[in-house]
């Protein structure tokens with residue numbers, strides 16, 4: 345999918361895409377900077393879009409690793425299916441069903457979850473359920489990265505994970521905030 349097709353599609357579905365441009369190269373790199381690709385074999389992406397970040401994740405992954413990517417927009421799902429990589433599992437369904445699909449595809453856990461979901465526009469009880477489910481699905485020490493276009497939800501992630509680091513990415517349209525969290529043993 346080219347830049348203009350993505351733009352047109354995003355404008356048409358602005359309430360579910362949450363932005364009109366795909367993530368920049370800098371953002372894609374930043375989103376995975378905390379991920380342990382050496383040890384991890386089970387990765388999850390939420391809101392794969394047309395695959396711009398998906399490709400970065402696949403490139404960094406071990407040959408035996410797997411990536412499950414969730415996407416609800418049929419045009420983006422079609423674009424994701426065009427990525428020719430047997431390690432990629434495209435889930436054409438809501439990220440809310442993450443625990444179900446982990447079981448279906450026999451993921452014992454997620455080593456890292458990389459999310460571009462527009463969580464700020466998702467109702468707060470649903471948002472809490474999604475992020476709680478992410479935390480529960482991660483192995484101890486596993487990481488969660490989330491892109492936002494405002495710092496509003498920083499404390500929310502701190503509350504769920506017990507830790508959060510925020511980085512500002514100027515080289516993105518619009519400039520972005522990335523939240524990094526880690527599942528630790530102590531926080532319940």
Ligand SMILES: C[S@@+](CC[C@H](N)C(=O)[O-])C[C@H]1O[C@@H](n2cnc3c(N)ncnc32)[C@H](O)[C@@H]1O
Nearest residue numbers: 360361366367391392393415416417438439460
């Ligand atoms: C901001 S776009 C990000 C696309 C791409 N990852 C990128 O960084 O350019 C967010 C994506 O999340 C998808 N999305 C929104 N709500 C979703 C949900 N509940 N489950 C799965 N995908 C969802 C949208 O269709 C959209 O493609």
